[in-house]
Amino acid sequence: MAKRKGSYAGKFLRVDLSTGKVEKQDLDLDFAHKYIGGRGFGSRFLYDEVPPEVAPFDPANRLIFTPGALFGTAVPAASRTTATAKSPTTGMHGDGHASGRWGAMLKSAGYDMLILQGAAPKPVYLWVDNEKVEIRDAGSLWGKTTMETHQALQESLRDREVGTLCIGPAGEKKVRLASIFCDGITGTFARTGLGAVMGSKNLKAVATRGTRDIGIADVAAFKKAYQEYLQVISVDPYVPPATKYGTCRFMYHRVKFGIHGAKNWRLGDFDWKPLDPEVFRSDYQIKASSCPMCPVRCRREYRIPAGKYAGTATKMEWETIARSMTCGVNDPEAVIYFSHLCNQYGLDIEGVGDTIAFAMECYEKGLLNDQDTEGLPLPFGDSDVFMEMTRKIAFREGLGDLLAEGSLRAARKIGKGAEQFAMQVKGSEMSAADPRGMPVRAVSYATSTRGSDHLRSNPYVEELITPEEGLQFFGSAEAADIFHGLQGKGRLLAWSENLVTIGDLLGLCKFAYYRSATLTYLRKKGVELATRFYNACNGTRVSEEEMLEAGERAFNIEKAFNVREGAGREKDIIPERFVKEKLIGSGPSGGAVVDRQKFDLILDEYYGARGWNEKTGLQKRETLERLGLKDIAEDLARRKRLG
Amino acid sequence: MNVHLKLYPPLSDAAGAVEISLGVKEKATLEDVVEALVARFGNGMRRHLFDTESRIIPSWAVFLNQTIVPFNQPGALKVPVKEKDEVSFILNIAGG
Numbered sequence: 001m002a003k004r005k006g007s008y009a010g011k012f013l014r015v016d017l018s019t020g021k022v023e024k025q026d027l028d029l030d031f032a033h034k035y036i037g038g039r040g041f042g043s044r045f046l047y048d049e050v051p052p053e054v055a056p057f058d059p060a061n062r063l064i065f066t067p068g069a070l071f072g073t074a075v076p077a078a079s080r081t082t083a084t085a086k087s088p089t090t091g092m093h094g095d096g097h098a099s100g101r102w103g104a105m106l107k108s109a110g111y112d113m114l115i116l117q118g119a120a121p122k123p124v125y126l127w128v129d130n131e132k133v134e135i136r137d138a139g140s141l142w143g144k145t146t147m148e149t150h151q152a153l154q155e156s157l158r159d160r161e162v163g164t165l166c167i168g169p170a171g172e173k174k175v176r177l178a179s180i181f182c183d184g185i186t187g188t189f190a191r192t193g194l195g196a197v198m199g200s201k202n203l204k205a206v207a208t209r210g211t212r213d214i215g216i217a218d219v220a221a222f223k224k225a226y227q228e229y230l231q232v233i234s235v236d237p238y239v240p241p242a243t244k245y246g247t248c249r250f251m252y253h254r255v256k257f258g259i260h261g262a263k264n265w266r267l268g269d270f271d272w273k274p275l276d277p278e279v280f281r282s283d284y285q286i287k288a289s290s291c292p293m294c295p296v297r298c299r300r301e302y303r304i305p306a307g308k309y310a311g312t313a314t315k316m317e318w319e320t321i322a323r324s325m326t327c328g329v330n331d332p333e334a335v336i337y338f339s340h341l342c343n344q345y346g347l348d349i350e351g352v353g354d355t356i357a358f359a360m361e362c363y364e365k366g367l368l369n370d371q372d373t374e375g376l377p378l379p380f381g382d383s384d385v386f387m388e389m390t391r392k393i394a395f396r397e398g399l400g401d402l403l404a405e406g407s408l409r410a411a412r413k414i415g416k417g418a419e420q421f422a423m424q425v426k427g428s429e430m431s432a433a434d435p436r437g438m439p440v441r442a443v444s445y446a447t448s449t450r451g452s453d454h455l456r457s458n459p460y461v462e463e464l465i466t467p468e469e470g471l472q473f474f475g476s477a478e479a480a481d482i483f484h485g486l487q488g489k490g491r492l493l494a495w496s497e498n499l500v501t502i503g504d505l506l507g508l509c510k511f512a513y514y515r516s517a518t519l520t521y522l523r524k525k526g527v528e529l530a531t532r533f534y535n536a537c538n539g540t541r542v543s544e545e546e547m548l549e550a551g552e553r554a555f556n557i558e559k560a561f562n563v564r565e566g567a568g569r570e571k572d573i574i575p576e577r578f579v580k581e582k583l584i585g586s587g588p589s590g591g592a593v594v595d596r597q598k599f600d601l602i603l604d605e606y607y608g609a610r611g612w613n614e615k616t617g618l619q620k621r622e623t624l625e626r627l628g629l630k631d632i633a634e635d636l637a638r639r640k641r642l643g
Numbered sequence: 644m645n646v647h648l649k650l651y652p653p654l655s656d657a658a659g660a661v662e663i664s665l666g667v668k669e670k671a672t673l674e675d676v677v678e679a680l681v682a683r684f685g686n687g688m689r690r691h692l693f694d695t696e697s698r699i700i701p702s703w704a705v706f707l708n709q710t711i712v713p714f715n716q717p718g719a720l721k722v723p724v725k726e727k728d729e730v731s732f733i734l735n736i737a738g739g
Contacts, residue, residue, distance in 0.1 A: 237691040237700060238736055240653035252651045256706055256733050463735045464702035466715050480701075480715050517702045517736060518694055588711045 006217055007073050007537040008032055013111040015126060015133065017201050018059055018118030022133045027112055033540060034628060036550045037069030039504035041113050042084030042095060043557040047632065049117075052565055056088035056193075057174065057200040059119035065165070065206075066113045067103030068507015072214040074222075075533045076229055077294035077512035079103070081182070082504055087192035088176045089351070089406055090427040090451045093561040094197075096189030097455075097504060099291035100182030102163030108210025120202040123172075125153070128208040138204040142172060145344040150184035153207045166205035168346025170394040171195030175404040177351035177393065185315055185343040187291075192428060192450050193406070195346050217539030225532040230295065232524050238517045239296055246288070246300035247318035247511070248277040254322075254433055258587015261434040262325045263380045264357040265423045265577060268434060268585025274330045275321050284336060286313060296512050304333050314340040319431060323353025327360060328380030338386060345394035351406060354429035356389045358407040359399065361421045367414055374398045423575045425452035426567070436578055437589030438482055439598045440489040446572040446599075447493065447606060449558035455510055458496035458522075462489070465519045473519070483588065486598055490605025501551035502530050553627045559612075560619060560632050563641050569617030572603060613643025644669055646676060646724050649706075649731035654680075657688040667724065673705060673712065674720035676730055704735035 014023040035044050042064045054060045063085045070078035081103030087094025106114060109130050116126075123138040141149050149166040163183055170178040178195030179188050189195075216222045233239050241249040254260050255272055262270035280302060287301040303313040316339040324335040342349045362368040363378035370377070376399075378385055392400025402410045407422035407429055423430045428451020435442035440459045448456035462470075462482050470479030470488050474495070479488030499522075500514045508514075508530060516522035531547040534540065542550075562571070578594045585591075607614045611623030620643045624633035636642045645664045655661045658680075667679045677699065681689045694700055701715035708729050712719050715735075724730060 235690065235695055237653055237734060238702075240656065240691070241651075241734065244652055244656070249652065252733060253736065256704075256711075256731065460736055463704075463713070464700075464715065466701050467717055482713060515736060517700050517734065520694065520696075586709075 006539065007070055007214055007534075008037075009072075009107040009110050009112045009212070009214070011111050012113040012115065013128070013133065014115040014117070015135070016118040017116060017120040017124065017135065017203060020135055024111075032069075032112070033542070034550070035554065036505035036534070036547075037112065038066050038080065038082040038507050039084070039095060039097075039501060040550060040554040041066040042082045043093065043554050043561070045113070045115060046084050046086065046093065047557050047561050050086050054086065056086045056091065056094075056197060059201065060117065061086050061197060061200075063116040063194065063197050063201065063203075064113060065103075065106065065116075067107050069505060070533055070537060071507035072104040072107040073216060073537050074226075074293060075508075075537070076226065077291065077296065077509040078507045078533070079292040079294065080504065080507040080509060081106075081187075083180055083189040083194050085194050085197040087194070087428075087450065088174070088196045089191075089193040092426060092451075092565050092567060093449050093558040094192030094194060095450055096179065096191050096194050098180070098182040098187030098189045099509070100163065100187035101161075101292060102165055102182045102206075102208055103507065104292065105163035105208040105210045107214055108212050109208055110210065110212060114206070116201060116203065119200060123202050123204050125205040125207060126203065127157070128206065130210060130212070141204045143169060145169070146181040146346050147184045147344060149205055150181075153205060157207055157209070159209060161209070163208045164205055166346075167195045167198045168344060168394070170346045170404075171199040172204070173394075173396045173404070174199050175347070175393060175396065176406045176409070177348045177355060177404065178346050179348045181343070181346055188343070190348045191350065191453065193348070193351075195348075216537050218536045221532065222536035225529050225536055229525065229529050232521050232529070233295060233512075236517050236521045238515055238521075242296050242298040242511060245277040245281060246298045248280050248300065248321060250318045251275060251277050251321065256587065257433075257589055258585040259434040259437070259583070259589050260325050260585075261322070261430070263328045264326060264354075264361040264421060265430065265434060265575070266581070266584055268436075268583045268587050268590050270325050271330055272325070274332055275325070275335065279332055284332065291509060294509060294512055296509075298511060302336050304336055307333060309333050309337040312337050312340050314343055320349050320353075322432070323350055323357075324386070326353050326357040327386050329383050329386050330381075331383050334383035334386060338390060341387060341390045341394070345390070347390070347394055350431045351429045352390055352393055354423055355393070355403050355407045355410065356386060358411065358421050358423065359389065359403055362414060362418050365421070367416050367418050368399070372399060420576060423577065425574060426450075426571055428452050430575070434578075434583055434589065435574070436583040436594055437592035439486070439594060439602055440493055442574050442578060442594040442599055443489070443602045443606060444493055446574050446603070447497070449555065449562060456497060456500065457493055458500050458514055459493055460515070461492055461496050461519065461522070464517060464522070469519050486601050487605070489602045490607070491609040493602070493606050494609040497555055498548050498551035499526050501554050502526060502547055505550055505554060506530055506534060549627065553629065556619060556624065556627055556629060557632065560624070560629070560636060563618055563636060564639060569603075569607075569615070572617055574599075616643050618643030644671070644726040646671075647727065647729045648676075648680070649729065651731070651733045653691050653734075654688065654732050657691060658684050671724050672720060673707070673722050673724060673730070676724060677720070702735050704733055706731040706733065
């Protein structure tokens with residue numbers, strides 16, 4: 001079979017689970033080159049098809065899967081697929097991004113996008129086998145864990161290579177912290193509760209087999225870009241720790257800066273030594289591997305050899321460790337087991353960890369009592385309680401039913417001021433590290449279009465630029481001053497949001513392309529090579545500026561979706577704890593709070609850089625029109641939501 | 644004089660140790676510490692501290708005793724060190 005010249009498969013697949021209707025639509029290449037793929041396709045279709053009157057669990061909500069534009073090619077670390085829906089966590093734009101073969105299978109089957117709408121009357125799974133598309137009974141799969149579901153599909157379809165998406169018990173029960181898992185536990189569409197949307201549609205899984213090739217238009221240009229990519233990562237000191245420890249490496253940074261956010265984001269210091277990356281590497285690591293086509297190799301799998309969790313083996317990332325510390329847990333075996341439970345039940349580790357920490361603080365403060373917890377005490381640091389609450393959330397048992405709503409909704413039901421302990425932005429729980437002492441990071445959590453998120457931007461650019469680069473690229477040398485700088489920070493943040501969005505359009509890993517030790521390496525990988533790979537694969541002549549603008553366009557569509565839902569500047573905030581309570585600790589951020597005045601100054605500059613109204617945070621007509629989004633500008637104008 | 648160095652990856656891998664004592668000249672600065680580190684461990688160390696244009700990589704930071712000195716700040720490399728100072732090198736990149 002001749003290879004297709006270009007990285008697009010050429011069709012969209014739409015399945016209505018209510019009616020069983022299957023539609024295939026040709027991909028318009030003008031649309032493709034404007035929105036690129038991945039997050040660009042997903043955000044545009046979500047905006048067009050899910051208006052404010054559609055609730056997240058309404059069958060009319062869409063669940064859209066879009067492999068990145070370069071997924072399926074041989075581009076290194078191009079293995080990410082985006083899932084998009086209105087989020088049951090935030091009530092706004094929701095998306096998640098996962099690695100795994102499923103996205104490549106979808107493209108090899110002939111589709112650049114899978115749009116799911118409606119809701120099946122009983123549990124089903126979708127079987128996409130190249131041209132053949134079938135809705136099948138999933139009665140025997142309902143109730144199974146993620147890995148059990150993946151394996152059952154492989155067996156029943158008699159294909160060990162089949163790609164799968166599935167939810168676990170948590171998604172079935174519409175836990176708002178539920179995720180969608182790819183190829184067993186290979187990848188996770190973790191955030192914004194998309195597993196619950198899938199559950200609301202009675203869709204247990206999607207199995208996909210594709211056998212077509214995706215071709216490359218300009219092989220010579222592709223090879224040259226590939227060699228240059230390998231050259232950059234061979235000299236970037238960001239890479240060796242990733243290859244050695246996986247994402248667990250971030251512990252060392254958190255330790256030195258004292259920004260753990262332990263015990264529900266109160267403590268900068270924490271007894272971390274039992275969780276040293278070297279402990280995980282030497283005592284528990286059984287496999288170091290990579291996502292498809294990635295030379296960085298930062299995936300890690302761990303196995304607990306003995307003790308009460310003996311035999312447990314799972315993949316685990318840094319955020320599992322971080323969120324365990326949020327609950328005061330520093331037993332490495334408990335951390336691995338927590339990852340295992342979330343992976344099998346189909347839960348968002350960050351959301352669950354922070355929500356349990358919220359409950360622990362409510363218990364500590366007397367807002368939850370033994371009657372609320374059915375006699376189960378909720379002290380910080382108790383790993384047995386940590387596991388039991390994870391299970392209860394997954395199955396909506398007892399207090400778990402309340403916490404399954406996420407920390408903000410749970411806090412509103414508890415009342416008595418509990419909301420101050422819900423560490424979330426736009427309803428989505430915090431991730432990564434404590435922002436106190438580092439103002440632009442606090443703002444980055446606030447401006448993320450899917451709620452608190454450290455992967456929506458790269459404010460860490462402030463750590464790797466020189467003052468001269470700060471002046472050249474962001475208009476002020478202060479942009480390079482982590483602790484005291486203000487000028488240039490808003491521009492840096494806006495640029496970094498556009499930058500990392502490129503990765504989500506193309507399906508490139510953030511760690512392989514959008515983190516580096518120098519701005520030169522970062523721009524080389526994240527802008528220049530990403531664009532050259534796209535052009536080499538598709539025979540296009542997209543400029544680097546146009547690729548950054550494509551990132552800006554997608555970000556603006558998501559923002560417009562949220563604006564249409566009613567969100568303005570008042571939603572671009574962070575938890576009050578960061579503003580009012582000093583971080584307890586001895587590191588550089590110890591004693592710091594987020595200075596509200598500095599926060600607002602950076603946010604003002606950010607809105608200015610984005611071309612949004614600084615007072616309201618709403619988008620201006622000219623900005624949307626510059627990005628080719630005139631129809632969205634007119635929609636917002638009709639709703640009186642333009643800035 | 645000697646300063647006490649704590650190293651995190653990838654420098655610890657290049658040095659083969661996470662803590663070392665490093666001899667530097669009297670009235671040394673952090674720049675002298677970097678130079679002594681490269682002189683002792685060679686290109687395996689240099690490739691992590693300098694970019695392909697031989698510029699110091701700005702995302703390195705040191706904790707000089709308990710005070711952080713990011714290398715991307717003006718004058719960072721001119722900060723003096725004293726006998727028995729503890730100098731921790733850490734790649735100042737978050738992002739997990």
